[in-house]
């Protein structure tokens with residue numbers, strides 16, 4: 001269906017709401033708007049709200065189409081609410097929270113969800129701040145912006161899976177201990193998600209959005225983190241629960257991790273295997289350790305071990321598949 | 326959304342962008358002395374009590390109320406109003422419960438209730454109500470006056486500060502079935518209540 005037609009459909013459902021397309025996926029279109037559905041306009045009017053719209057598909061049987069739209073919209077909203085009610089604070093480390101955009105409004109039968117906007121817009125390489133979703137503070141854009149600062153000759157000498165020389169590693173890491181801390185925190189957050197028995201289903205570095213929060217520091221945990229326990233003042237929010245589901249199966253959790261690993265490898269090939277994925281998995285382990293400590297229950301440590309063992313198998317399966325395919 | 330708080334007559338009139346014709350009058354009372362009388366009139370379907378009488382103890386602030394009003398209008402647009410009248414639907418949509426009777430009991434007026442919100446939506450057609458009845462007030466002004474006649478209590482400004490003094494967190498925990506682990510962070514609790522309201526019925 002053409003974007004034009006989808007936009008016209010959306011306008012019929014949302015009369016008088018200014019809509020700007022942010023992105024269009026296979027299933028949903030994302031709009032931004034400056035208007036809150038039921039609160040007075042703030043005087044400082046650069047507020048942003050997100051509308052996720054799953055339009056009806058003309059090629060599907062109308063009744064089936066309605067059911068599918070309703071089912072998927074409901075699935076995503078319910079999981080967002082579930083995570084909100086499982087997280088009693090914003091504290092990923094001490095309370096095992098998972099941060100997500102909050103649900104503002106829904107029109108379930110018509111496939112609409114209004115969400116809190118999270119994140120902000122990063123500066124261009126030239127330092128210009130364009131309020132463009134291409135510059136949204138996703139983990140991907142944030143990592144890219146830092147990767148770009150690494151001198152070009154180093155990039156060209158790097159190959160995938162290269163072990164970076166120790167001195168170079170030192171310089172990268174010392175600029176980027178913040179990345180390490182941040183990825184550790186994200187790993188913990190994903191562990192929290194899995195401890196709630198929820199799998200994201202589409203973990204990528206664009207589905208993690210960093211929100212400025214200068215008050216939050218990685219305090220009170222005993223993880224292998226540089227002495228400056230800073231994440232650049234960022235808190236990671238998980239978005240896009242369109243493919244998420246509840247599950248307590250080891251396999252589902254391992255696959256969730258595997259997909260993230262693959263996604264990180266394809267968007268950050270130079271640093272994925274030796275750095276980013278290692279840090280994420282370390283954080284993931286820490287998440288289970290924290291939970292185990294908090295509840296004084298060793299079974300979380302065992303769960304983590306089983307998931308990682310399964311992850312090895314899933315990787316192996318993946319490699320075989322790609323060799324055959 | 327338009328938000329008109331009239332400080333001198335302590336009335337709030339709101340209207341949402343998506344439903345520009347619908348105007349909603351909101352009044353807040355404290356020290357109500359005739360709750361049981363109001364309730365009796367509602368039970369006997371006295372047609373001059375054509376308002377939503379809402380228990381504000383269940384509210385953290387206006388945003389929570391607005392969220393449920395919005396949801397009611399969305400349901401109305403989608404032809405998914407579940408209770409007999411819009412008045413009761415506004416109450417019903419505040420409640421997480423699927424049982425209309427029980428929801429009205431918990432979120433509507435109770436016999437000894439001292440604090441009260443009265444709500445009236447204008448320019449929205451009741452699907453089952455006889456529109457030929459011209460004895461009813463029909464302007465915002467008329468309704469305002471009429472509500473003051475019906476409710477024997479002190480009109481106070483319907484704002485977040487006044488509502489927060491009425492909020493009963495224990496009641497909220499019970500009525501929204503939040504269990505013991507209720508968030509002490511009001512902002513998070515509000516988001517949760519709004520989420521529950523937005524997904525009510527599903």
Ligand SMILES: Nc1ncnc2c1ncn2[C@@H]1O[C@H](COP(=O)(O)OP(=O)(O)OP(=O)(O)O)[C@@H](O)[C@H]1O
Nearest residue numbers: 023025026028030050101115116117118136240242
């Ligand atoms: N709550 C939000 N705050 C800020 N930006 C958001 C939010 N939700 C979505 N976005 C932006 O919109 C993009 C697409 O959103 P989302 O991933 O939910 O939609 P999708 O259709 O499932 O995407 P895809 O099909 O590409 O996975 C995100 O990458 C992000 O840039």
